[in-house]
Structures are given as structure tokens and as C-alpha cells.
């Protein structure tokens with residue numbers, strides 16, 4: 001029944017961040033080149049994500065919000081290579097159970113005609129309505145957790161912090177996305193504010209300027225670290241097939257820019273372009289930077305490119321945790337090449 005469904009739903013949609021993450025990743029999976037994230041009252045009233053992606057085809061209307069339905073996984077092998085963000089088919093079904101939820105979508109050959117889809121809490125399609133829409137998909141989440149009073153109260157109580165967390169995550173998606181422009185706005189007290197907006201077909205550097213302001217750039221050095229992990233014995237036994245080449249692309253504060261530098265101390269990490277938290281990697285950046293006797297922590301935007309066999313993505317239901325198989329080996333090599341980068345920059 002519905003209760004069971006709600007409890008299981010808790011896995012992928014646990015907070016405001018997970019809602020936005022799932023919706024933005026769906027838009028990226030749909031090859032959107034433009035994504036607009038619109039909050040009302042910091043997400044407490046509505047969270048709306050509009051994209052100009054491929055849209056949803058009519059044969060999928062009945063199924064998209066059913067639990068474990070996905071159009072993305074064609075065979076089991078896809079799990080390891082993971083071309084798309086989604087494949088669990090849980091986000092839309094959870095959102096049906098946890099909010100007032102609807103979708104508006106139009107494929108290229110349908111626009112400017114689109115379809116509004118309404119669902120029951122179970123994910124069953126209950127209404128189809130023809131309405132005007134540009135190509136793409138808009139997902140509208142209203143009154144998140146309305147039917148879970150305890151969680152709703154928690155959300156209301158912590159909305160400032162939750163909203164801050166969401167913006168931090170969206171900054172990471174906006175900076176890494178060179179294929180899609182991402183804009184974020186919030187409507188509060190009747191006033192709409194654009195929080196930030198990137199432009200289409202920009203480099204990560206230009207994205208950073210659009211998100212954090214152009215004044216962030218002079219204090220940053222572009223990083224392109226290439227190293228080979230020196231495999232330990234177990235590592236080489238376990239992973240004969242792995243490519244041990246690692247590349248770390250990004251932008252990091254220049255130590256010699258000094259204490260008064262303008263880049264904020266934001267840190268964003270990615271593995272193969274997927275945003276994720278990597279506390280151990282962050283620690284390496286902070287330590288190397290600190291060895292220059294700077295009290296602030298550095299701005300870091302680091303995209304670690306490595307063999308897909310060298311890590312696991314889905315150890316946590318929300319896919320935010322990444323497990324690097326040979327973490328210490330990687331951290332040592334990273335520490336070495338980061339030190340080299342700073343030494344060669346600032347003499």
C-alpha cells in the first residue's frame with residue numbers, strides 16, 4: 001500500500017537537495033542545453049525544474065512515475081559504464097508520494113503543443129491535458145513532504161540551511177556543465193531573484209565567473225594534473241584491466257595570490273564529471289595549500305578523470321558517495337603533482 005511506498009521512497013528523496021539533484025540529473029540525461037531551476041519560498045512552496053531536453057514520449061506517460069520504471073537502462077552492462085545519471089527509476093515515483101507533483105512535456109515534433117501529466121500518489125497516471133509548451137520537460141514539485149508531518153516540520157525549521165546546501169550543489173552542476181546553461185532563481189515575498197545563471201557553451205572557467213563573479217578568476221590557477229597511480233600489489237592483482245592513468249582537471253586558488261585573494265573558499269569535486277563529496281581529496285588540497293602558511297582554505301574545482309573500474313558510484317542510495325578503490329595511492333600521487341603545480345606556478 002501507500003505507506004510501504006512512502007517508506008521505501010525515503011531512500012532517494014530525503015531532503016531538498018536530493019529533489020533538485022534528481023531533477024537536474026534527469027534534465028542532463030535528456031540532453032538539455034538549458035536548465036532553469038526555480039524555487040518559491042526557498043523550495044518550501046515549490047521546486048520547479050524546466051529543461052529544453054528531448055521530452056517524454058507518449059508511450060512512457062503511464063510508466064514514468066511508477067516505481068523502478070526507467071527508460072534509461074538497456075542492459076546490465078550499462079550499470080558499470082553509467083552513461084546517464086539515472087537508472088533506478090525512483091525519483092519521480094518518490095516525488096509523487098511525497099508532494100503535489102506534475103509534469104509538462106513536449107517532444108520536438110510536438111511543440112508548441114505539450115502535455116500536462118498528473119499522477120496519483122502511487123505514481124499511477126490520473127490526468128492528461130494538452131497545453132502549450134516549448135520542447136522539453138518541466139517538473140513541478142509542490143509542498144514537499146506535505147503528507148509526512150514530521151519531515152515537513154523539519155524542512156520548515158531547517159529551510160535556510162537546506163536551501164544553502166542546494167545552492168552549493170547547484171553551483172557545482174552549473175560550473176561543470178559546459179553543455180547546458182543552468183539558471184537558478186528564487187521567488188520570496190513576491191519578489192523574484194536570479195541567484196546565478198551560466199551561459200551556453202562556456203568553459204568551466206567562464207562558468208565559474210558566471211557563478212562566483214569575474215573577480216574570482218585572477219586568484220585561480222588552471223590545473224591539469226596527469227599522473228599514473230603507482231599500483232600496490234593487491235591493486236595490480238585486483239585490477240589488471242584498469243587504466244591507471246589519472247587526470248585532474250580544474251581550477252584552484254594560487255597560494256602566492258595571498259591572503260587577500262578574491263576567490264571564495266568554495267570546494268567542488270567531481271569524478272568523471274559527476275559532482276560528489278570527496279572529503280579525503282579535499283584534505284589533500286587543503287594540506288598542500290596550507291603548507292604555504294595561508295590560513296584560509298583554497299577555492300577548489302577539481303574534476304578527477306579516471307577509469308570507471310577504479311571506483312564505485314552507487315554505494316549509497318542517493319549516489320552521492322563515491323568509493324575510490326585505491327584511494328591512498330591516488331591521494332599520494334595527487335599530493336605530489338599538486339605540490340609540483342604550485343612550485344612551478346609561483347617562483
Ligand code: ADP
Pocket residue numbers: 022026027030051053054055056060064065069070071072085086087088089090091092093137
Ligand atoms: P531514472 O532517471 O532513474 O530513469 P526517474 O524516476 O528519475 O528515473 O525518471 C523516470 C523516467 O522519466 C526516466 O527514465 C525518463 O524516461 C523520464 N524523465 C524524467 N525526467 C525527464 C526529463 N527531464 N526529460 C525527459 N524524460 C524524463
Ligand code: MG
Pocket residue numbers: 022025026085086087089091
Ligand atoms: Mg532520474
